[in-house]
Amino acid sequence: MGNTPNVARRSESSRQAIFAAARELCAERGYGRLTIEAIASRAGVSKKTIYRWWPSKGAVILELLDEAATMKAHHPDTGDLAADLRTQLTAVIGMLAPPQTSALAGVIAEALHDPALAHDLRERLIEPRIAEFKNRMRQAQRQGQLSPDADLDVALDLLYGPLYHRLAFHLGMPDPAYLDTLIAHALRSLSMTQ
Amino acid sequence: MGNTPNVARRSESSRQAIFAAARELCAERGYGRLTIEAIASRAGVSKKTIYRWWPSKGAVILELLDEAATMKAHHPDTGDLAADLRTQLTAVIGMLAPPQTSALAGVIAEALHDPALAHDLRERLIEPRIAEFKNRMRQAQRQGQLSPDADLDVALDLLYGPLYHRLAFHLGMPDPAYLDTLIAHALRSLSMTQ
Amino acid sequence: MGNTPNVARRSESSRQAIFAAARELCAERGYGRLTIEAIASRAGVSKKTIYRWWPSKGAVILELLDEAATMKAHHPDTGDLAADLRTQLTAVIGMLAPPQTSALAGVIAEALHDPALAHDLRERLIEPRIAEFKNRMRQAQRQGQLSPDADLDVALDLLYGPLYHRLAFHLGMPDPAYLDTLIAHALRSLSMTQ
Amino acid sequence: MGNTPNVARRSESSRQAIFAAARELCAERGYGRLTIEAIASRAGVSKKTIYRWWPSKGAVILELLDEAATMKAHHPDTGDLAADLRTQLTAVIGMLAPPQTSALAGVIAEALHDPALAHDLRERLIEPRIAEFKNRMRQAQRQGQLSPDADLDVALDLLYGPLYHRLAFHLGMPDPAYLDTLIAHALRSLSMTQ
DNA sequence: AGATAACCGAGACGGTACGTCCCGTCTTGTA
DNA sequence: TACAAGACGGGACGTACCGTCTCGGTTATCT
Known part of the structure; x- marks a missing residue:
């Protein structure tokens, strides 16, 4: 009670891996063929982790940009x-x-x-x-x-x-x-x- | 003189029904939520009939436009x-x-x-x-x-x-x-x- | 006006072509992968012609046998x-x-x-x-x-x-x-x- | 001691629902009219869940038997x-x-x-x-x-x-x-x- | 020094739509 | 009227991703 709330304990390494995977896949296949599944897989990250922090693939790319x-x-x-x-x-x-x-x-x-x-x-x-x-x-x-x-x-x-x-x-x-x-x-x- | 070839020919009524359905659904749900399935269903047409004449929903809309x-x-x-x-x-x-x-x-x-x-x-x-x-x-x-x-x-x-x-x-x-x-x-x- | 009715003018050559095609395709792909479409196509015959004389691919094969x-x-x-x-x-x-x-x-x-x-x-x-x-x-x-x-x-x-x-x-x-x-x-x- | 691996595991309730649906539909319509779609729908299960575990409807029925x-x-x-x-x-x-x-x-x-x-x-x-x-x-x-x-x-x-x-x-x-x-x-x- | 709670990977799950295949019916012109 | 060609409405196929959901495990603060 009355103590400091948990700050988000977000994994920066996952975040960067997701951006890297997204960048690569977008360059390889184009934005249209880019999927959350592929980003998660390439980044070695669970889909849940992506959905925890972004609502859509567009939002990932937007933050990356x-x-x-x-x-x-x-x-x-x-x-x-x-x-x-x-x-x-x-x-x-x-x-x-x-x-x-x-x-x-x-x-x-x-x-x-x-x-x-x-x-x-x-x-x-x-x-x-x-x-x-x-x-x-x-x-x-x-x-x-x-x-x-x-x-x-x-x-x-x-x-x-x-x-x-x-x-x-x-x-x-x-x-x-x-x-x-x-x-x-x-x-x-x-x-x-x- | 120069008469029609011996082939079953495209149904104009299906074509118009597809356009009408596409127009309506695009207006109702927006282009992003538009699907070939929904167009086919609303138009009373089989999906195959759409794919026979257009390669994608974009092509349907393009021709309609x-x-x-x-x-x-x-x-x-x-x-x-x-x-x-x-x-x-x-x-x-x-x-x-x-x-x-x-x-x-x-x-x-x-x-x-x-x-x-x-x-x-x-x-x-x-x-x-x-x-x-x-x-x-x-x-x-x-x-x-x-x-x-x-x-x-x-x-x-x-x-x-x-x-x-x-x-x-x-x-x-x-x-x-x-x-x-x-x-x-x-x-x-x-x-x-x- | 009392003239002789048309007897069925069934094409024997189509019938044999259908049997030949069915036999070949069955041997090539197996009965399970055999389709009326493929038989018609291979036999150079319209699907309608097959359906006119047989109710199913099984019936074709049965008659052939x-x-x-x-x-x-x-x-x-x-x-x-x-x-x-x-x-x-x-x-x-x-x-x-x-x-x-x-x-x-x-x-x-x-x-x-x-x-x-x-x-x-x-x-x-x-x-x-x-x-x-x-x-x-x-x-x-x-x-x-x-x-x-x-x-x-x-x-x-x-x-x-x-x-x-x-x-x-x-x-x-x-x-x-x-x-x-x-x-x-x-x-x-x-x-x-x- | 030799404990469970770190994986999401198969849903037994889905499996039983699939078997029940398959049994019922086979009895109602016959094996020939049985489809994976109908089993999935009746069982309240996605088609993917069936295909994940069985390669064909025959395999489902076989396991059920x-x-x-x-x-x-x-x-x-x-x-x-x-x-x-x-x-x-x-x-x-x-x-x-x-x-x-x-x-x-x-x-x-x-x-x-x-x-x-x-x-x-x-x-x-x-x-x-x-x-x-x-x-x-x-x-x-x-x-x-x-x-x-x-x-x-x-x-x-x-x-x-x-x-x-x-x-x-x-x-x-x-x-x-x-x-x-x-x-x-x-x-x-x-x-x-x- | 635990306790505990959020995060994490893995991936199964119910869904929706995809694009394809083939069904059996039909339409259109030719012979 | 039989035929070839093949378009048609229909239905199921098997696949791809969606976004949600458990599962154990791993951290990293907070008692």
Whole structure:
């Protein structure tokens, strides 16, 4: 009574084994063929252990992506907005790369019919990155590289939209030259006063 | 003269019953909970009949969408480009509407891990519509509403991209006012000389 | 208008093709894996044509066996009863030979759960042969090789029983020496007066 | 001390439910119309649970028969060989009774095209009973009721053969009087010196 | 220094759907 | 009208995973 409650005595080694297995299997078979059973088996872990900590395979992958994402610096600020955007967009393109085996593309697909996963995806993975993006854009506004009037929601849509449009219909990711063209169009339209 | 071959031929009534069942079930349960078994059962059709003509539920939905799409006129040409784009984009937004039960969103999700479906989705549904879009844009160029130099691939990315970006992360579809803002930005940047 | 009615215009060539296909497939895959579809396909015949003339695959095989059986002389009468029985039993053993691919064994198995087939099997194939057997035995009685009191039903049971008992439990068919032993026991007990 | 291994173990209640369902359904519909699906459904068990432990419906029925058989005393020894044989044969006749719904007849039929099942049928069900039969016969030899020279394989064939011959061709099982006649013939021929 | 309670592996379990096979019926044109 | 071709509704097959559930065993705090 009145004593400290048990903290979760979660096994970190199991957690890492699960992530490693999930990453490997996703790369080998693609997200669609990935199963909890296979992850458990490959990780040498009981299925129960996975279900104890995550509600679905999407949640495992989401946490894995989140962990990977937070390990990297994001939205570099070299002072050159267009160059920094190119760097960042190229990184995202790399993560969506072959849609078959891209963990991120898999989670996006699953989230389309799983509202709980969609919620977590937006809240834990996407919105923090959107905030970072807007911070970088505001910094550009302060530095006079972008009009102070620029609508940052529009900026997000114009810059990131093409990637997901192309992902959705397998139109191929933009090559570097075309990416520059896109960035140029977006920045140009954002910097014009209405 | 050139008469019908000696084969038992496909039942049109089964085909329509399958489409009707698929449409209903997708609306009721969402694409993710849709199963071939349920479609067959609701349509009063054997599973074999579905598998005889389509390789997966995605292919059924794709053909259904294609049939629905070709029944409607597309990319209206009222002479007012921005208005016509608003009309068209609003129609697409309507099809993606609640991602849970949108047949189109479901096919997009499935195509992310099914290359064969992805191929058909692009070839049968998307590319013809992209061609229509570009025709409309070329018409606008002829009419002087759009710079003759405008890059139509960029146009596609800037105008449609935001929809799929928002779909992917459940950011909510653009409302009419914001849609106009997007269209304005896109057209503005396209019409500037490089 | 009082003209002659159409007699059944059954195609004899189809009938023979069906029998040939059935025989081959039964030998190749065994009776258990034999299907009407495969017979039709191999025979170059429509399934409908098979169903028009036979109610089941068992009936096809039964007719095939009947046709084969009636082409051979049965129950030879060389004057030596034991030798003739040995000849006849050896022929039957040959027909039951590898139970997997024996058409006769297959029909027997199927008749165990198909009363209509069982009826036809008994009536068309078995009872005529039982009658022949009894005729031969009666001839032996007339010739003094068998007691006139011998119970021919018992004779049938004692002589043929061992084959089916061994068939049922895969105990291996009697070899020639053992077959002679069986015949000797049977005839001895039949010839004793009670 | 040699304790239980660290594994989830088989559910005895499921096993009994499966046997009960199989028994009932076999009696209701006959072995031929018996399906794994129906057994699973009636037993309130998943199909996988059946397939986990048995390779086919024949194997389920075989184990069920084995279990039932080992629960009863066999080959009684009252000192009267003919009477004991009559008792035993009558029991077997009862198990083969209506071929449609006899589980034993069903397994025999299936074993005719399933070598693995045939193997198990012989090894687990039949050979132990043959051994019991021979023990009883040897006891009779010791007690002077049967010639010490009697060939026990022949005895088996002559006594049990008629049952399976009659089963195979739906000739009707022997009635008690005829059964006595058969036993008398068999024992007589076995007890004669060669 | 136990006690004890959560975690862990293993994997059986009731389910649902899969995609396939074959059934027996039917439809369509040809001969 | 018999036939080949083969689509059809139906039902069972055997498999794959789902998410839940016991089972013993192993930790790792908390008395």
